[in-house]
């Protein structure tokens with residue numbers, strides 16, 4: 001079977017070791033965009049051709065959500081879920097060992113500073129070459145790009161939410177061709193401790209979405225994407 005599956009016409013890489021692949025990509029210096037695909041993003045991509053097109057061009061697409069993993073199993077491809085937050089947490093020790101330059105972008109003011117403070121204690125080798133909150137104007141964006149070019153990070157973790165982070169990465173990556181950009185959604189809030197993640201037993205039972213719905217009920221409209229996604233997959237599966 002090819003190492004790339006297709007979920008609603010979007011690619012998903014099928015790999016035994018996503019963390020190893022990400023480290024290789026960072027070390028290679030070839031740059032790239034890492035997309036952590038879930039059902040919501042897949043449904044959004046059906047309405048936004050630009051989003052679909054950039055996902056198709058991403059160097060690495062990992063199955064972030066339970067829905068995507070289920071869709072792949074439905075097609076006969078067994079794959080382990082690889083949540084963006086776990087992927088990044090898994091590569092941090094090795095990035096620290098290699099003294100990698102990492103930039104943190106996203107979330108409310110103060111959040112990435114808190115994460116940077118924590119990581120610099122936890123992973124002393126990591127070079128945290130800068131951080132910026134995720135609420136910036138067009139004018140700030142030019143200055144941010146200059147800051148990034150000066151710091152020349154090998155990795156930028158981008159937590160602006162979907163699809164804002166994907167579009168920002170798309171318009172910025174040509175300025176930093178050797179950098180790997182990873183869309184991390186709301187992970188900074190969890191690393192900083194300002195938000196809690198679903199308990200492990202819910203995650204293991206593919207119910208993280210349910211926890212988010214209970215904690216953040218305003219998400220219900222966005223989360224309707226999940227049943228719509230399941231229906232679209234089932235329809236595709238019918239002869």
Ligand code: UDP
Pocket residue numbers: 106107108133134135159160161162163164184185186187188189
């Ligand atoms: N965010 C941001 N800039 C914006 C909008 C959102 O930095 O203009 C941040 C927000 O503070 C939060 C993250 O993006 O930390 C979005 O979190 P969410 O859990 O909604 O991510 P998603 O579900 O889209 O992956």
